[in-house]
Amino acid sequence: MKDYHISKHNSFYTIGLNYKKADAEARGKFSLDEVAVKSLLIEAKNQGIDGLLATSTCNRTELHGFAQHPFQLIKLLCDHSNGTVEAFQEVAYVYKNKEAINHLFRVGTGLDSQILGDFEIISQLKQSFKRSKELGIANPFIERLCNSIIQASKRIKNETEISSGATSVAFASVQYIMRNVENVTDKNILLFGTGKIGRNTCENLIKHTKNPHITLINRTKGKAEQIAGKFNLKVKDYGDLQTEIRTSDILVVATGAQKPTITKELIYTNKPLLILDLSVPKNVDDSISEMDNVTVIHLDHLSQMTDETLERRKQFIPDAEAINEEVKNDFNQWLETRKFAPVIKALKKKLKTIKDEELDYQSKKTVDFNSHQADVVTNRIIQKITKQFANHLKDDTVDSSSSLEFIQKVFQLELDEQ
Numbered sequence: 001m002k003d004y005h006i007s008k009h010n011s012f013y014t015i016g017l018n019y020k021k022a023d024a025e026a027r028g029k030f031s032l033d034e035v036a037v038k039s040l041l042i043e044a045k046n047q048g049i050d051g052l053l054a055t056s057t058c059n060r061t062e063l064h065g066f067a068q069h070p071f072q073l074i075k076l077l078c079d080h081s082n083g084t085v086e087a088f089q090e091v092a093y094v095y096k097n098k099e100a101i102n103h104l105f106r107v108g109t110g111l112d113s114q115i116l117g118d119f120e121i122i123s124q125l126k127q128s129f130k131r132s133k134e135l136g137i138a139n140p141f142i143e144r145l146c147n148s149i150i151q152a153s154k155r156i157k158n159e160t161e162i163s164s165g166a167t168s169v170a171f172a173s174v175q176y177i178m179r180n181v182e183n184v185t186d187k188n189i190l191l192f193g194t195g196k197i198g199r200n201t202c203e204n205l206i207k208h209t210k211n212p213h214i215t216l217i218n219r220t221k222g223k224a225e226q227i228a229g230k231f232n233l234k235v236k237d238y239g240d241l242q243t244e245i246r247t248s249d250i251l252v253v254a255t256g257a258q259k260p261t262i263t264k265e266l267i268y269t270n271k272p273l274l275i276l277d278l279s280v281p282k283n284v285d286d287s288i289s290e291m292d293n294v295t296v297i298h299l300d301h302l303s304q305m306t307d308e309t310l311e312r313r314k315q316f317i318p319d320a321e322a323i324n325e326e327v328k329n330d331f332n333q334w335l336e337t338r339k340f341a342p343v344i345k346a347l348k349k350k351l352k353t354i355k356d357e358e359l360d361y362q363s364k365k366t367v368d369f370n371s372h373q374a375d376v377v378t379n380r381i382i383q384k385i386t387k388q389f390a391n392h393l394k395d396d397t398v399d400s401s402s403s404l405e406f407i408q409k410v411f412q413l414e415l416d417e418q
Contacts (some may be wrong), residue, residue: 019114039136044065051065101145102328158233162313174204194216198218215235253278264289327391
């Protein structure tokens with residue numbers, strides 16, 4: 001990337017781990033909450049990194065940015081999470097330059113999602129960019145790349161049916177309940193955690209199960225009450241969690257805690273209890289699955305569910321990939337123009353110097369010389385000349401490196417330092 005004049009560092013990297021090789025426990029160790037992400041970005045900026053995105057979801061944690069070496073990014077991730085370099089190396093991946101760009105396009109457009117066509121990641125990518133921008137660690141390359149991926153995502157949504165059927169972790173959990181619980185309409189359902197996944201699960205439960213016996217609990221009661229008011233549901237205090245679990249048939253856990261919030265001490269039941277843990281890291285203690293009458297299902301199980309909707313989506317992969325390639329080519333063309341932008345800028349500056357000297361000479365030599373009109377005309381000529389050079393350099397059949405060297409030599413150009 002050093003030829004593109006976009007960063008003082010030579011290469012753009014993606015480092016991270018996802019559901020393909022890292023299980024929920026491993027992903028949990030490297031997950032980053034809002035405070036950790038902000039702290040990571042600030043430290044990166046202090047280290048001189050000038051372009052970085054950080055994304056952390058239930059299915060992946062990734063850093064995308066410029067560095068002298070990928071280990072610089074790996075260390076940042078490990079320092080701000082519970083992961084270690086050794087653990088990272090066992091399950092992670094590192095992509096460089098064009099491969100990193102390709103990967104981020106696939107992630108942002110739902111082609112690399114655990115559930116094909118799940119577009120929740122694009123809103124998280126937008127949030128990642130907004131955060132980096134606010135902290136002053138999003139350079140023009142990062143901004144252009146994010147905007148291109150957002151454009152591709154929007155086109156894929158509008159021009160294909162790869163996201164039809166609204167399949168997500170939230171929807172998959174409700175599907176599981178409907179397939180495995182008899183008379184689900186009559187069951188007592190407790191939803192613990194009303195963040196984004198909790199809200200989506202709640203809406204899917206109401207829509208598909210027609211169950212009026214849904215109770216919400218959240219550490220911050222006000223958030224639960226906002227959702228409950230919308231759907232006319234019951235809300236209980238966090239202190240009532242143990243009591244409510246005792247009377248529940250189904251417990252859905254969607255909290256964002258870093259350690260298990262549901263432990264053996266909270267479970268007292270003489271009837272079957274189904275627990276769905278939609279959290280990363282796991283928020284239901286592993287030992288609970290050993291208890292009588294209790295079935296624990298984690299989101300990894302839910303995400304492996306295949307149904308007709310997902311199978312149908314696969315036929316639209318080629319269309320989505322074609323859109324990705326089209327938008328990515330536009331981005332790469334923009335990237336190529338960055339190669340010769342300093343030369344065109346220097347050329348324009350040199351021509352302007354020649355123009356100013358000549359106009360100054362003519363104004364002294366010629367009576368009634370119209371300096372303003374001459375300035376307008378010569379500026380237009382300079383614009384046309386530099387545009388011709390730019391178009392020449394954009395031509396795929398041209399050896400741009402040789403042309404750049406030739407232009408610099410002929411006009412004796414001095415380039416501004418990055």
